[in-house]
Amino acid sequence: MSGQVPLLSVRDLHVTYAAAERPVPAVRGVDIELEVGETLGLAGESGCGKSSLAGALLRLLPGGTEVTGEVLLDGEDVLTMKPGRLRAVRWTDLAIVFQGALHTLNPVQRVGDQIGEAIRLHSKGTSHAKVRERVGELLELVGLPARRARDYPHQLSGGQRQRVLIGLALACEPRLLIADEPTTALDVMVQAQVLRLLEDLQERFGLATIFITHDLSTLASVCRRLAVMYAGRIVEQGPSHDVFAAPTHPYTRALAGAFPVIGDQAFRMAPAGLPGDPPDPRHLPEGCPFHPRCPAAVETCSSVPVELWPAGPGRAAACIHAPGSPVPA
Amino acid sequence: MSALAEAPSARRIAWLRRRRAVAGAWRDYRRHLPGMVGLVILVLVVAMALAAPLLADEAGLKAINSTGNPTWASPSEFGPLGTDGLGRDVMTQFIWGSRISLLVGLAATILAMVIGSVVGITAGFFGGAVSAVLMRVTEWFLVIPFLPLAIVLAAILGPSVKNIILVIGITSWPSTTRLIQAQVLTLRERDYVDRSRALGASNWHLMSRHILPNVSPLILANTTLTVPIVILSEATLSFLGLGDPSNASWGKMLDDAFESGAVTLEAWWYFVPPGLGILLVVLAFTLVGQALEEILDPRLRDKHG
Amino acid sequence: MTAGFISKKVLGALVTLIFVVCFNFFLFRVVDADPVANLFRGKELSQSQRAELREEFGLNGSQGEQFVKYLGQTAQLNFGRSYSTNQPVWDEIKKKAGATIALVGIAAVLSAVIGIMLGIAAAWRRRTKADYGITAFTMGAYSMPEFWLGMLLLTFFAVKLGWFPVGGITDPDSSATGLAKLADQAHHMFLPALTLTLAYLGEYTIIMRSSLLDTMREDYLVLARAKGLRDVLVRNRHAVPNALLPVVALMAINFGFVLSGAIAVEAIFSWPGLGLATYEALKGPDLPMLQGLFLVFSASVILFNLIADILYAWLDPRVRTS
Ligand SMILES: Nc1ncnc2c1ncn2[C@@H]1O[C@H](COP(=O)(O)OP(=O)(O)OP(=O)(O)O)[C@@H](O)[C@H]1O
Ligand SMILES: [Mg+2]
Numbered sequence: 001m002s003g004q005v006p007l008l009s010v011r012d013l014h015v016t017y018a019a020a021e022r023p024v025p026a027v028r029g030v031d032i033e034l035e036v037g038e039t040l041g042l043a044g045e046s047g048c049g050k051s052s053l054a055g056a057l058l059r060l061l062p063g064g065t066e067v068t069g070e071v072l073l074d075g076e077d078v079l080t081m082k083p084g085r086l087r088a089v090r091w092t093d094l095a096i097v098f099q100g101a102l103h104t105l106n107p108v109q110r111v112g113d114q115i116g117e118a119i120r121l122h123s124k125g126t127s128h129a130k131v132r133e134r135v136g137e138l139l140e141l142v143g144l145p146a147r148r149a150r151d152y153p154h155q156l157s158g159g160q161r162q163r164v165l166i167g168l169a170l171a172c173e174p175r176l177l178i179a180d181e182p183t184t185a186l187d188v189m190v191q192a193q194v195l196r197l198l199e200d201l202q203e204r205f206g207l208a209t210i211f212i213t214h215d216l217s218t219l220a221s222v223c224r225r226l227a228v229m230y231a232g233r234i235v236e237q238g239p240s241h242d243v244f245a246a247p248t249h250p251y252t253r254a255l256a257g258a259f260p261v262i263g264d265q266a267f268r269m270a271p272a273g274l275p276g277d278p279p280d281p282r283h284l285p286e287g288c289p290f291h292p293r294c295p296a297a298v299e300t301c302s303s304v305p306v307e308l309w310p311a312g313p314g315r316a317a318a319c320i321h322a323p324g325s326p327v328p329a
Numbered sequence: 330m331s332a333l334a335e336a337p338s339a340r341r342i343a344w345l346r347r348r349r350a351v352a353g354a355w356r357d358y359r360r361h362l363p364g365m366v367g368l369v370i371l372v373l374v375v376a377m378a379l380a381a382p383l384l385a386d387e388a389g390l391k392a393i394n395s396t397g398n399p400t401w402a403s404p405s406e407f408g409p410l411g412t413d414g415l416g417r418d419v420m421t422q423f424i425w426g427s428r429i430s431l432l433v434g435l436a437a438t439i440l441a442m443v444i445g446s447v448v449g450i451t452a453g454f455f456g457g458a459v460s461a462v463l464m465r466v467t468e469w470f471l472v473i474p475f476l477p478l479a480i481v482l483a484a485i486l487g488p489s490v491k492n493i494i495l496v497i498g499i500t501s502w503p504s505t506t507r508l509i510q511a512q513v514l515t516l517r518e519r520d521y522v523d524r525s526r527a528l529g530a531s532n533w534h535l536m537s538r539h540i541l542p543n544v545s546p547l548i549l550a551n552t553t554l555t556v557p558i559v560i561l562s563e564a565t566l567s568f569l570g571l572g573d574p575s576n577a578s579w580g581k582m583l584d585d586a587f588e589s590g591a592v593t594l595e596a597w598w599y600f601v602p603p604g605l606g607i608l609l610v611v612l613a614f615t616l617v618g619q620a621l622e623e624i625l626d627p628r629l630r631d632k633h634g
Numbered sequence: 635m636t637a638g639f640i641s642k643k644v645l646g647a648l649v650t651l652i653f654v655v656c657f658n659f660f661l662f663r664v665v666d667a668d669p670v671a672n673l674f675r676g677k678e679l680s681q682s683q684r685a686e687l688r689e690e691f692g693l694n695g696s697q698g699e700q701f702v703k704y705l706g707q708t709a710q711l712n713f714g715r716s717y718s719t720n721q722p723v724w725d726e727i728k729k730k731a732g733a734t735i736a737l738v739g740i741a742a743v744l745s746a747v748i749g750i751m752l753g754i755a756a757a758w759r760r761r762t763k764a765d766y767g768i769t770a771f772t773m774g775a776y777s778m779p780e781f782w783l784g785m786l787l788l789t790f791f792a793v794k795l796g797w798f799p800v801g802g803i804t805d806p807d808s809s810a811t812g813l814a815k816l817a818d819q820a821h822h823m824f825l826p827a828l829t830l831t832l833a834y835l836g837e838y839t840i841i842m843r844s845s846l847l848d849t850m851r852e853d854y855l856v857l858a859r860a861k862g863l864r865d866v867l868v869r870n871r872h873a874v875p876n877a878l879l880p881v882v883a884l885m886a887i888n889f890g891f892v893l894s895g896a897i898a899v900e901a902i903f904s905w906p907g908l909g910l911a912t913y914e915a916l917k918g919p920d921l922p923m924l925q926g927l928f929l930v931f932s933a934s935v936i937l938f939n940l941i942a943d944i945l946y947a948w949l950d951p952r953v954r955t956s
Contacts (some may be wrong), residue, residue: 112952587902
């Protein structure tokens with residue numbers, strides 16, 4: 001690692017939603033480091049806190065949600081920024097392709113205007129014609145004809161909307177892009193196209209990317225590094241080929257062992273071969289939160305807390321079976 | 330034999346389940362502050378209406394029995410609420426007026442609900458041409474402005490409590506119809522209706538056993554929300570001179586007050602109480618209705634609060 | 635928006651209008667076999683007077699003949715003559731329509747604008763004192779009979795304080811013209827317009843509040859914030875336009891209410907419009923006038939429904955472009 005400040009450095013991030021009965025700890029202590037131009041894949045079952053983590057990075061979570069820790073963008077903490085500074089950082093430094101393209105576009109505004117709004121906001125005084133031109137460029141960049149700018153979201157297909165969202169995310173040339181399940185709602189053919197597009201853009205612009213999905217095999221091919229989340233924590237991380245080819249954590253093994261059909265909704269909910277449901281963040285089991293479903297669980301798993309221990313070069317895993325685990329299994 | 334033995338127990342289970350549901354709803358309701366406030370106001374007003382003969386002498390409603398009283402006496406000069414231009418005690422009129430306002434409010438609502446539910450369930454259940462015709466007519470009635478229509482009807486039928494109930498009842502049903510029809514449409518799609526039909530259940534059986542119990546919470550909430558509208562309508566019609574002169578409601582009191590010049594005389598004690606009475610009852614019913622709606626339809630729970 | 639869409643809506647409105655016209659016929663003839671006897675109950679009528687009235691009502695001849703005759707007359711805006719003035723009903727209505735259009739128009743617009751703004755404020759500051767205050771105020775305003783509110787305002791601001799005239803549209807002793815006359819009319823209109831506005835803004839507030847609360851859960855607002863938009867702009871550019879759609883649908887219904895409410899309120903403030911005419915026709919009763927007014931009220935509500943439908947489609951691209 002170079003001595004410079006990393007582009008993104010997340011330290012001990014906690015996200016706790018306020019809820020009627022008891023608070024929901026959706027993210028419980030996550031550390032992430034990302035260099036300029038680097039790609040990180042973030043995988044995990046539905047409800048493990050991936051979107052919560054993404055939302056916390058730009059302070060987009062609903063009011064009343066408690067977010068603690070540090071989110072350093074170029075060494076500056078997003079969580080303590082003044083509102084004006086925060087608005088300036090949004091979209092110019094970090095942009096998000098949100099999960100669920102169907103509902104993330106304003107239904108009563110032309111898609112071109114929604115892209116243009118971001119451009120105008122961050123480079124004040126851009127002429128009308130310039131904005132239009134740039135919107136056209138962005139649409140063509142993501143493989144849509146420029147005239148589609150005049151369409152309303154409902155006039156576009158799911159894949160086209162997802163492309164618009166990607167184009168929109170690139171509008172202010174951010175240095176970090178978070179793509180939150182950019183392909184989940186799409187059919188197989190379109191998924192592959194969108195993925196290729198993202199890969200291509202990332203190479204062309206040297207964009208740092210955090211790629212979120214539940215599908216480990218996709219991530220392995222797209223990202224250099226992988227992090228696997230379970231119950232609000234990262235349970236394994238490392239170079240993606242190593243992690244994918246030889247998982248340390250039994251949960252990663254379950255995710256990697258199942259080769260899903262892309263877009264298979266059943267798999268999304270419960271990876272093949274894994275019994276039981278993902279845990280409710282409000283009622284987490286003692287010890288390792290994965291132990292009730294773990295095929296390799298031993299007695300100590302239900303009592304001894306786990307944390308990320310070294311598991312080979314550049315790798316770590318939160319499992320007592322990990323090579324660097326101080327706890328005898 | 331076994332089928333015979335099973336039938337009552339199945340019904341009993343259904344009955345028990347319903348009773349539990351009601352008990353659960355009441356537990357939720359008790360925690361609903363605005364709903365409880367509305368309920369308490371209603372109980373008080375209904376108690377006053379029922380106890381009217383004990384609280385005030387009905388004879389005091391007639392000017393002939395009030396000749397001994399001063400006219401236009403303010404509350405500080407006479408009784409709790411003063412007198413009107415004929416020397417009649419305003420408090421007596423207020424107490425007895427609550428009876429007519431509530432009676433019309435409830436009776437006309439029930440009439441509107443019966444028409445609205447029957448048309449709505451029929452349209453929703455049978456679908457097709459029947460539904461098309463019924464819903465078209467419903468749309469038409471929704472568009473006709475209520476008050477001018479009610480005025481014309483009441484003018485033709487003449488002023489009496491019975492007629493005003495009739496007029497309001499037959500002009501207030503269309504919105505209920507639309508609500509119920511939509512709900513029945515979604516119910517009809519459910520499996521158990523198909524299953525019952527496959528088992529040879531008659532339309533009547535399906536409607537009374539499956540559809541009606543499922544729409545009744547909706548009807549209940551809608552009823553509570555219709556009463557306040559009806560009470561306001563009654564007040565307006567009475568104010569316009571279409572109220573029963575021998576059975577004065579709060580609305581009729583307001584008409585009498587206005588006609589006898591209470592406004593120019595600044596005799597506020599004559600028209601403030603009946604107006605406040607209407608306001609409180611309407612508010613109370615609205616609060617109760619919204620509370621019921623929220624409890625019976627959890628999707629709304631987040632909305633009103 | 636296609637011409638097909640508009641012509642379909644216009645056609646629908648026309649069909650509704652025809653229904654109302656037919657309904658009006660049956661209302662006066664079928665519901666009650668002898669409206670003459672009923673309307674003049676308590677009054678002595680000679681045989682010849684009775685025959686004359688029956689002729690005037692078009693009650694002679696078979697039902698079919700009566701109906702055809704009625705349709706022809708209605709199409710020519712011939713609603714008969716008013717009993718009280720002996721002028722054609724349509725002329726009376728034309729003469730008085732202006733005052734009502736001004737009053738109802740102003741009140742309808744103000745109640746919509748203020749109601750919507752209060753709804754936005756309440757939803758945006760949900761569960762704060764402002765929200766509770768606005769909700770309590772609108773619930774109270776909604777629960778009052780509008781004419782009672784008018785009586786209270788009249789007693790206090792006109793009779794007691796003397797800030798406003800007690801009724802009418804102009805000062806009878808004044809010979810002002812031009813701007814001064816307009817100012818005088820505005821002075822007279824203030825209280826009735828305030829009454830109608832206050833009485834009918836509640837619905838807008840309630841609907842706008844709940845619609846905006848629904849909208850505020852939408853994902854596209856998170857995107858708008860993520861882009862770096864200020865909260866105020868997120869609200870005004872993204873949340874409000876979407877939340878307004880259901881409110882537009884309410885406008886037509888509410889217009890009908892304001893129009894109806896004007897009947898009693900005009901009576902209280904002796905505002906010389908169609909509402910006061912209705913009130914007076916009722917006291918008569920002046921049947922041809924009532925019939926004519928009923929048709930005019932219904933037709934204007936139908937027209938307003940049509941406008942609202944088209945406006946809705948124009949505002950919602952999902953309807954407009956399909
Ligand atoms: N606004 C909220 N209030 C309360 N709990 C929430 C809220 N949003 C999310 N949660 C809870 O937080 C947990 C994490 O949710 P999150 O959306 O981050 O999961 P995810 O990993 O993105 O899942 P998916 O793959 O389905 O997108 C879940 O248990 C969810 O129920
Ligand atoms: Mg997610």
